[in-house]
Amino acid sequence: MELTINGKVHQVDLDEDTPLLWALRDELKMTGTKFGCGAGLCGACTIHINGNPARACLTPISVAKGAQITTIEGLSEQGDHPLQKAWVKHNVPQCGYCQSGQLMTAAAFIAANPKPSEKEIDNAMSGNLCRCGTYPRIKAAIQDVVQFHEGGNSND
Amino acid sequence: MTDQATHETNAISLVSRRRFLKLAGVSSSGLILGATLPNFQLAWADTTKETGNATLNLFVSIAPDNTVSIVCHRSEMGQGIRTGLPAVVADEMEADWNLVKVVQGLGDKRYGSQNTDGSRSVRQFYDTMRTMGASARTMLEQAAAQLWSVPAAECNASNHQVHHVASKRAASFGDLAELAATQKVPTEETLVLKSSENFNYIGKPVATYDTPDIVTGNTTFGQDVILDDMLIASIERAPVLGARLASLDDTEARKVSGVVAVERMDGGIEPPLFHPLSGVAVLATNTWAALKARRALKIQWSGSAHEQHNSDTYLETLKKRVQQPGKVLTQHGDVNTTLASAADKHSAVYSLPYLAHATMEPPSATAVIKENQCEIWSCVQDPQSVQQHVSNALGLEAEQVKVNVTLLGGGFGRKSQIDFAVEAAVLAHKLQRPVKVVWSREDDIRHDYYHAAAASYFEAAIDDDGQVTGWRQRTAFPSITGTFKNGVKHPNNGEMSLGFADVPYDIPNRQCETAPAEYETRIGWLRSVANIQNAFGICSFADELARLRGRQPDEFLLELIGEDRQFNPSQGKFKYANHGANWKKYPLDTGRLKQVLKATAEKADLSKLGDHERKSGEGWGIAVHRSFLSYVGIATKVRVEDEKVRILEMHCVADVGLAVNPDRVEAQMEGAMIFGMSLALMGEIRMKNGAVVNSNFHDYPLLRMQQCPTMSVTLMGSEHPPAGVGEPGVPPVAPSITNAIFTACGERIRDLPINKHMQLA
Incomplete structure (x- = not known):
């Protein structure tokens, strides 16, 4: 089966029901996408399929066939996506394990909603768990990147 | 590169050279180990x-x-140690941090303890790292x-060069390195350490070394290790401790494409130590095939002595036991008489359920057997423990087990317990093929080393003047010692030193007791260990x-708390552990605790406490606690509305002594508040018939961003030596929340988690 990942076509020889997560990690040795729960509950495996955030652990490769798949390795050419730069500026990560998923969720979110309120950020990011507790810095980094929506309900 | 390292390059199919170097734990410059810690001398100098x-x-x-390579011999699990300790070395040797490469140390007893727990890395190795840096600087100056x-006295190192001012000469560290390695290694007594006003990095925020790789996905955690010809193992383990495999039908499992083998894992051993559990x-x-085939196994387990264990009834039993006379640990004055004759008395029972670590990275280890050696790559907090177990x-010597420490996707104590690494080694040995065990x-969630379920009882005597004249506290919880020894029923000395026997209240008649569990x-061990239940009980009862x-x-x-004083709770057989630290350097100082208390109170509006302004539904609570030699206060504001609770604000005041990297200290306190909120609001592992009921984040939830309040961190106390950072933020969080809930609505929550009593808004 052919998968288009970060603009490049890859061949994988796996059962059709194999989640994309394991095609990426085991077959293609792209380990930036993380295994956290296998049940769509933590967001550590978040990738983009045609620009939309998706959980690689629940997406069979048969569904991803023919789509444009983006992983953390392809979020930017040089690690210079505005969010990546903001993550560095705010020194967001602690252990770092969930951060690929956090960045991929945030990147899809601000592409779709460039002027989010604080509450919209909270809602968009609440599918991604961080056990170390980097939420305040994740939020600060996202707020740094987006033009803050003046009419947004920033305190609720 | 050494032969050894070259071999590793071939073995690891990950392509990034930098990633390999970081993973392999052997520097490209052929690190030579020649010293032992903590009784170290400054090693051999040599040229590879x-x-x-x-x-x-x-x-x-x-x-x-x-390039200056600096070894980090402690495990990185998010606390920033791969930045913190090497930056101390770099500062003292006048290296430019931008020219520093951090090399992860292999498991090796010559480093001394590598068990990255107990919030010890900086407090125990700060002086050592400075000495190592100063030694290197001195040798460069001598060269x-x-x-x-x-x-030599006219030569001074600064900014990655050595200068001779009089002749205006300068040479780079790289140019001097070979000659420096031939210099006599300075004795410790002759070393001159930098004075603090000349620090370049210590006490200043240093960007985390691994962050650029983390944000691009270019990191290797335990789950990410890939070896050529490797098999992935997924293990179905006995649901009850002590159970063994009774029967197995693996016919269907073996039919799944990709499956290579099905192996029985012998287990059921008690005490459990870090032995693999019984399993298949x-x-x-590939991982998917292993997971899919595992679901097709047909297994029957044997009975176990623990198959009647039910966490709900167990905790009720502990709550009853703590209200009966217990085993006396320490006593001052006469608490029995005081309580019997008191004008007023108050008592309360508190409890906390089992808790799981739930690191974002589930445990994982990869092993390969090569001739008479076993080599392991894993996300472990204690590589020497891996060597030992x-x-x-496998019937090898410890030195025949080579342990490469990857990045850890969270640790919190789980990865000090290295059963998963033993599983990988046993399977690699059986299969004679590289094996990665993927949890x-x-x-x-189901096979953790859980934080103990705990109950505690407090009783106070109050005289006519409103003074507390008597105080009894009694606790019961299964001790960690039971993991290493059968038949243990009372907490150990160390657990009683974690915020229980060291309650710093100046009450004339007081007694600490334990009851069996x-x-x-x-x-x-879970982040801050017994401090969690001890601080919850003590800070709640005082409130x-x-x-x-x-x-x-x-x-x-x-x-x-009373007068400013140093309080040593040791008495009779009870020896206060003081977190393994020197008492003179790190006494329990009630003056520092009071300073933190005052600063914490300033963050809150406590004037509304106790005056029944509860109609607003909002209220503040505070708690302060000393643990891991640090003093931390938490002020929390909650809103309780329609029987739903929401945390609105949380503020941390911490005296951790010198904050070597203040940005990471603040990050640890932010993380500790969130960790503490998860356990206080929603943390509960339940067991029925000896097996864990929970399974994933839907029934063992963690705090999410939309539940996370506004928070702040204030650091104080930098004139004192560096103390623990990773854990001490956790203990005061739960009581500060329940104290705030009492202010807000008058309901006193004594049994955690909070979501058993009210919904989370």
């Missing part, structure tokens, strides 16, 4: 023939291209002196007394 790089001591080597034929391992060429399992989230499931007396809690607590 293969590279021409110079090793100046155990931790420092310099390449001709001017320059020899090169220029001038006195499915080994496949794997060598025991799923369900495996992680059976060991029914694997118990382990209850304040409210009963109509007092503002901070003022009442200041009176309870």
Whole structure:
């Protein structure tokens, strides 16, 4: 089966029901996408399929066939996506394990909603768990990147 | 590169060279170990023939291209230690942090303890790292002196160069490295450490070394290790401690494409130590095949002595036991008479359920057997423990087990308990093929080394003047010692030193007691350990007394703590552990506790406490606690509305002594608040018939961003030596929340988690 990942076509020889997560990690040795729960509950495996955030652990490769798949390795050419730069500026990560998923969720979110309120950020990011507790810095980094929506309900 | 390292490059199919170097734990400059910690001397200086790089001591080597490699011998799990300790070395040796490469140390007893727990890394190795840096700097200065034929005293290192001011000469560290390695290693007594006003990095925020790789996905955690020809193992483990495999039908499992083998894992051993549990391992060429085939196994387990264990009834039993006379640990005055004759008395029972670590990265380890050696790559907090337990399992010497420490996707104590690494080694040995053991989230939640379920009882005598004259506290929880020894029923000395016997209240008649608790499931260390239940009970009960007396809690607590003094709770057989630290350097100082208390109270509006302004539904609570030699206060504001609670604000005041990297100290406190909120609001592992009921994040939830309040961190106390950072933020969080809930609505929550009593808004 052919998968288009970060603009490049890859061949994988796996059962059709194999989640994309394991095609990426085991077959293609792209380990930036993380295994956290296998049940769509933590967001550590978040990738983009045609620009939309998706959980690689629940997406069979048969569904991803023919789509444009983006992983953390392809979020930017040089690690210079505005969010990546903001993550560095705010020194967001602690252990770092969930951060690929956090960045991929945030990147899809601000592409779709460039002027989010604080509450919209909270809602968009609440599918991604961080056990170390980097939420305040994740939020600060996202707020740094987006033009803050003046009419947004920033305190609720 | 050494032969050893070259071999590793071939073995690891990950392509990034930098990633390999970080993973492999052997520097390209051929690190030579020649010293032992903590009784170290400053090592051999040597030049590695293969590279021409110079090793100046155990931790420092310099390449001709001017790169300074600094070893981090502690495990990185998010606390920033791969930045913190190497930056201390770099500062003291005047290296430019931008030219520093951090090399992860292999498991090796010559480093001394590598068990990255107990919030110890900085407090125990700060002086050592400074000495290593100063030694390297001195040797570079001596080399320059020899090169220029001038006195060494006239040569000064700064900014990655050595300068001779009089002759306006300068040479880079890279240029001097080879000559520096031939210098006599300075004795510790002759070293001159930098004075603090000249620090470049210590006490200043240093960007985390691994962040650029983390944000691009270019990191290697335990789950990410890939070896050529490797099999993936997923293991179905016995649901009850002590159970063994009774029967197995693996016919269907073996039919799944990709499956290579199905192996029985012998287990059921007690005490459990870090032995693999009984199980059936499915080994496949990819993880999905292993997970899928595992579901097709038909297994029957034997009975177990723990198959009646039910966490709800167990906790009820402990709550009853703590209200009966217990085993006396320490006593001052006569608490029995005081209580019997008191004008007023108050008592309360508190409880906390089992808790799981739930690191974002489930445990994982990869092993390969090569001739008489086992090599392991894993996300472990204690590589030497892996050496010990794997060598025991395989009949090798510890030195024949080579342990590469990857990045850890969270640790919190789980990865000090290295059963998963032993599993990988046993399977690699059986299959004679590289094996990666992948734990799923369900495996992680169901087969943890749990934080102990705990109950505690407090009883106070109050005289006519409203003074607390007597105080009895009694606790029961399964001890971690039960993981290592059968038949243990009472907490150990160390657990009683974690915020229980060291309650710093100046009450004339007081007594600490323990009650028995059976060991029914694997118990382990979880971030701040017994401090969690101890601080919850003590900080809650003191708050209850304040409210009963109509007092503002901070003022009442200041009176309870009493005069500024050093308080050593050792008495009789009870030896206060003080977190393994020297008492003179790190005494329990009530003055520092009071300062933190006052600063914490300033973050809150405590004037509204106890005056029944609860109609607003909002209220503040505070708690302060000393643990891991640090003093931390938490002020929390909650809103309780329609029987739903929401945390609105949380503020942390911390005296951790010198904050070596203040940005990471603040990050640890932010993380501790969130960790504490998760356990207080929603943390509960339940067991029925000996097996864990929970399985994943839907029934073992963690705090999410939309539940996370506004928070702040204030650091104080930097004139004191560096103390623990990773854990001490956790203990005061839960009581500060329940104290705030009492203010907001008058409901006193004594049994965690909070979501058993009210919904989370």
